Amino acid sequence: MRVAVVGGGVVGLVVAGDLAKRDADVVCYDRGELGGGSTGRAAGICYDAFADPVDAAVADRALARYREWGLLSTCPYVWVARDDADARAVRAQVDRMQDLDRAVAHADGEALTDRYPALETETITAAGIAHDAGLLDPERVVELLARRARDAGATLRPETPVSLATGETPTVRIPAGPERFDAVVVAAGPATKPLLAAADVDLALKTYRAQALVTTPVEATLPSLYDATREFYWRPHGDSLLVGDGAHEVSPDEWTRDADPAFVESALERLGDATTLAPTTARSWAGLCTATPDRDPLVGQVADGLWVATGWQGHGLMHAPAMGEYLTCALLGLDYPVDAPVEARLDPTRFDGTETFDALGDPTRDWE
Template structure:
């Protein structure tokens, strides 16, 4: 079987590696360098803290593969609430996760403060902890997955922009190549690529921002503040902190973080900890969204497959959904023990839906 994969981020690389390992003749095309899109700008937080059946199963498989590959640094994932309503939600989420088999627990603010003395817990009303979580380094992930794919026999072509001449025909500056199947996992470029062959996808984009601080003292977990809506993870000796999502279009967005984001984010860190860190660097990245916040993963035309709409979770889910796509393309069963196909079916929308990528799911369609 000859398969073309368009997109050299984590999802495309896992898909290419799995297909090649199964005996397919695989060529992957990346218009720039491998991992130069959303993958390279990702936070690298990986957790299984999901109450939903499918989300928990996908996260569990992704974490298992990252561990198998030696890429996951174990680190608890903590989420906190500072308002009573949010606290009730956190406790309900943990209870449902436990029913799903997720190794999660609720802890009191005092217990959280004992574990992590650098946290300010005076305003915290509830906290959940997912113990099996961890972090990955995006650059290490890309390097490993590229070597894995090449070792399995895949051809990786970088600095090679492509278009689709037909659902299973890839066109480059050198000419066209016909395949038995084509998988487009090109982030925000996925929709315009498949649109040329008559496929419309219900996907939009938004701009997310992050910064890395200089070195900080003390031990901290990966953390999401559900009330103030920001996150961090230890990275090196500092913290990677993210927030600041804004609407953006692929043709007009700023890759540098806003000065207002940097200032507001540092204020949030100071309010949540006893730390006063300086900024080492900051940036912005482009994320894809769908009307219901579930990804678009599956076949959209005869032999043409897509994988996009990750809502900022592409790197975290890549080992699982890359495996899923590779199996589906070959006609093999899904790797998940729970139903997934209908939930992520890219044809579940008409493709012309209007929605706010930062709003509530299904609010506008």
């Protein structure tokens, strides 16, 4: 089978490597540098702390593959609540995660203070700790997955913009002319929707912009942490912290890669309220994420010879090893090694593409 993969981010590179290892003839295109889109701007937090059985199974598989590749460094993931409503939600989440045999525990402010003295814990009303969580370096992930794909025989073509044309699928148009394939996989992040629209496929997909900053060095031992009440997160980043939030819906054609000054000020203020630290900003940026009406990805076949993988809701890097493997198995007719009803959850044809929804609205089910 000859397959084109459009998109050289982490998902596209996993698909390219997995297909090539199964003797497919694979060409992976990216309009820029490999990993130069959403992958390169990802936070790199990974955990299996999900209360939904399908989400938990997918995350478990993704973490297992990252460990197999030597890419995951261990770092607990903590999420905290500071009001009664959020506290009830956190406690219920931890209970459901434990029912799914996740290595997750309840915690309170006193326990967190003993473990992480730099945390401000007086206002914490409930917390959970995911012990099997970890961190990724997006640049290192891209380097290893690109090498893995090449070693398996895939051809990688960065700096090669492509287009699809009505009636010519599976044909990829590049500056040198059209190239025909048995199948085309589009895993191009926010560019996926317009690429498929040219092939008369409408996706229920929206784009939102998320922001992050890296602080100056801090002298503290901290976990990765999500504050459900103050609505921001951080993760250790070398001897600094990467702090993220500032999400809002945008057009994929009209956005800035620079973080907003208001986000930087707000993020540092919330970090100061949540810790005993007072760092400044070393650098900051913004990146794009994709969303669907039900906050589940769109992964699978959308037309004859045409496949899609998008709509990660910020979890693309985290779930890429499992989702790339799932798409590979679906394309080749192989059994997927995850014991969960993944296909129905991910079916990209479950929407007709005309849906109206808020990319940052409340989820229809609990993802944390």
